[in-house]
Amino acid sequence: MTTLRRAWLYGLVAELEPGRDLLVAGLGANARYLPHLPIRVPNFALCDAMGAAIPLALGMALARPDRHVVVLEGDGSLLMNLGTLASVGAARAANLTVLIFENRHYESSGGQPLPAVDVDFAAVARAARFPTADRLDGAVALGAALRKAREAGPALFVLPTAYDAGEAIPPYSERPDEIRLKWNRALGKESSWQRNG
Amino acid sequence: MAGPAPTAREGARRIVSTLESAGVTLVATVPDTWIGWLAGELRRSERLRVVDVAREEEAVAVACGASLAGGRGLVLIQNAGLLNCGAVIASLVRLYRIPCFLLVSYRGDERDPIYYHAPKGAATEPTLAAWGIRHARAAGPDRVGDQVRQGLTWIDEAQAPFALLFSAEDLA
Numbered sequence: 046m047t048t049l050r051r052a053w054l055y056g057l058v059a060e061l062e063p064g065r066d067l068l069v070a071g072l073g074a075n076a077r078y079l080p081h082l083p084i085r086v087p088n089f090a091l092c093d094a095m096g097a098a099i100p101l102a103l104g105m106a107l108a109r110p111d112r113h114v115v116v117l118e119g120d121g122s123l124l125m126n127l128g129t130l131a132s133v134g135a136a137r138a139a140n141l142t143v144l145i146f147e148n149r150h151y152e153s154s155g156g157q158p159l160p161a162v163d164v165d166f167a168a169v170a171r172a173a174r175f176p177t178a179d180r181l182d183g184a185v186a187l188g189a190a191l192r193k194a195r196e197a198g199p200a201l202f203v204l205p206t207a208y209d210a211g212e213a214i215p216p217y218s219e220r221p222d223e224i225r226l227k228w229n230r231a232l233g234k235e236s237s238w239q240r241n242g
Numbered sequence: 243m244a245g246p247a248p249t250a251r252e253g254a255r256r257i258v259s260t261l262e263s264a265g266v267t268l269v270a271t272v273p274d275t276w277i278g279w280l281a282g283e284l285r286r287s288e289r290l291r292v293v294d295v296a297r298e299e300e301a302v303a304v305a306c307g308a309s310l311a312g313g314r315g316l317v318l319i320q321n322a323g324l325l326n327c328g329a330v331i332a333s334l335v336r337l338y339r340i341p342c343f344l345l346v347s348y349r350g351d352e353r354d355p356i357y358y359h360a361p362k363g364a365a366t367e368p369t370l371a372a373w374g375i376r377h378a379r380a381a382g383p384d385r386v387g388d389q390v391r392q393g394l395t396w397i398d399e400a401q402a403p404f405a406l407l408f409s410a411e412d413l414a
Binding site for chain 2: 067069089091092093094095096097098099100101102103104105106107108109112126128129131132135136221222224225228232
């Protein structure tokens with residue numbers, strides 16, 4: 046059973062904890078929806094750099110053990126950089142949660158199918174020593190999943206997502222400088238280059 | 243060919259002390275022989291976290307993430323891996339103007355005349371120039387610490403990447 050992306054996203058937004066969580070979105074639909082969601086935590090969206098969201102979030106998690114980093118990534122992007130799950134497992138980043146939107150299509154580039162094999166990403170994560178990895182059955186499961194992730198991370202959850210070629214995904218509406226500036230302000234930066242914006 | 247490890251590692255120690263004093267908190271790395279020598283010194287530091295990743299593009303993203311979140315990340319990779327990193331440097335480092343220091347072992351230049359390193363050695367500096375990445379060659383163990391310090395200052399001011407290319411003799 047698959048769930049609409051918007052249902053996953055609104056379910057997630059309701060579960061994020063201000064003052065604790067940081068949110069990162071890989072390129073594509075999630076990043077494009079982000080400015081239109083009522084998000085109450087610092088968030089950083091990639092508009093390119095396919096495959097970089099999880100390692101970017103890993104660096105954030107290691108730099109900020111006082112925060113919990115939630116990263117949204119597509120199944121195609123993860124396939125491009127599957128080894129990153131080994132890096133996360135090796136780093137034992139307990140404060141990192143990976144959410145994989147699995148729709149088996151390269152949605153941003155026209156809906157081409159992924160390589161025709163069903164990869165069990167949760168199993169790969171478990172093999173990479175993630176203490177928590179599972180496949181979720183609908184957005185209602187997000188709350189319990191995130192609570193578990195906060196107790197035993199790093200965590201990875203696969204979100205089976207409906208692919209709709211006609212979905213009216215909003216275009217990118219924030220430029221990288223704006224994304225970084227809002228992130229810096231939200232996080233309250235201290236180093237000189239960040240102060241300078 | 244690995245070659246013998248240098249008995250003195252003054253250059254490596256100067257790099258570590260410079261990174262510590264400059265506030266670097268995280269070094270994301272994929273190893274090669276020379277990096278293994280340097281990483282041995284880095285792992286002895288109580289102020290630096292060495293993060294082993296599976297691929298060089300990841301190292302760039304991990305270092306950027308640390309810097310965005312209030313730490314200070316640095317990338318330690320071989321030039322073979324640097325050549326993999328064009329897309330992530332363009333679409334993450336450049337696009338978001340994130341300071342990013344690339345400390346790169348420079349295999350295959352005239353100081354490292356090994357046939358299977360030579361092609362990437364020949365491609366490294368022209369590629370950096372084509373990507374518009376400011377870079378320098380390390381100038382020996384006496385100077386390498388200062389070069390790291392200057393590079394770290396430059397990336398903060400320029401909000402751009404910088405690559406320092408080092409050879410085995412720079413670590414000795």
